[in-house]
Amino acid sequence: MTAPLVTILDDEPAIRSMLADALTEAGFRTMSFGRATEFEAALKTATPDVCLVDLSLPDKDGLTLVHRLALEQGATVIIISGRAQVQDRVTGLELGADDYIIKPFDPAEVVARIRARLRRGQSQPQSGNTARFNGWTAHFDSYILENEAGEETPFSHAEGEVLRLFLERPKRLISRAVMQETLGGAAGESFDRAMDVRISRLRTKLREDPKNPRLIKTIYGAGYIFLGDVSWS
Incomplete structure (x- = not known):
């Protein structure tokens, strides 16, 4: 059985590396991107199970990207952002994100939330x-x-x-x-x-x-x- 694929979209190399290491150790496959254009190009050939998306991107608005991902991709979308205001979290969820994690975070928490989301997705198709x-x-x-x-x-x-x-x-x-x-x-x-x-x-x-x-x-x-x-x- 192929391990779930998690894509990481964040313009900070240290965060991409930290998340990729934690997810790889937990048994996931990962792909990392620093720009939205690179990420969108990869989606033409890759089908991620979970997309981790930072809102503060250098080339595109993260919220707009989240909304398009939610409508066009079957992946779970989890926002990872330094924006801690309640309204930012509400807006992200309203636009279709499945979860919202605030920076700074513990990589173990991200892994746990991804696993919980995937478990829910696996349990649903019984009907x-x-x-x-x-x-x-x-x-x-x-x-x-x-x-x-x-x-x-x-x-x-x-x-x-x-x-x-x-x-x-x-x-x-x-x-x-x-x-x-x-x-x-x-x-x-x-x-x-x-x-x-x-x-x-x-x-x-x-x-x-x-x-x-x-x-x-x-x-x-x-x-x-x-x-x-x-x-x-």
Whole structure:
């Protein structure tokens, strides 16, 4: 079995070297890049399992890159940044990142978070990679929502985690605590706001009426409930 591939995008050579050493020792394959253009070129031939992305890059905006990665790649995206403000973390998660690690950090923590993310990804496909519900088909292998007319709408890896959580628990209340425990991340305002944004985006992609959604209902003070009928294959 091939070891998972982790790409490291950071303009500081010392950080790239430190992360590569820790990840290699932990059994991962790594590729390191100091510029976004080099990283994007490598993605044409490489398929990483996890992308570690610094926000302060010399040639491109890191947040824009995170958003594109989340929409176009099936990889887990983890931001590593010196920006410690809550709003920076919220913005990164809203744009599709799966996790946010603040510099300075312990390399062992990065390894642990990567392993936790990959374990969640490996445990999810038990129900299948394709779900059908209320005229929609969700393709979790290609991150595509397809309607009855065959029109396709992409969704991010992070949005997919939330959608799968709903589709695996139809017509059951899902509390914030369950979401935090299942999806990972630190509980608190930034996690809650990131979940609100991801659910809002899923509703938009499912063409829900924001004032009266039919599928993803908010149960105020309790959580959410998905009201569709779901079949997996």
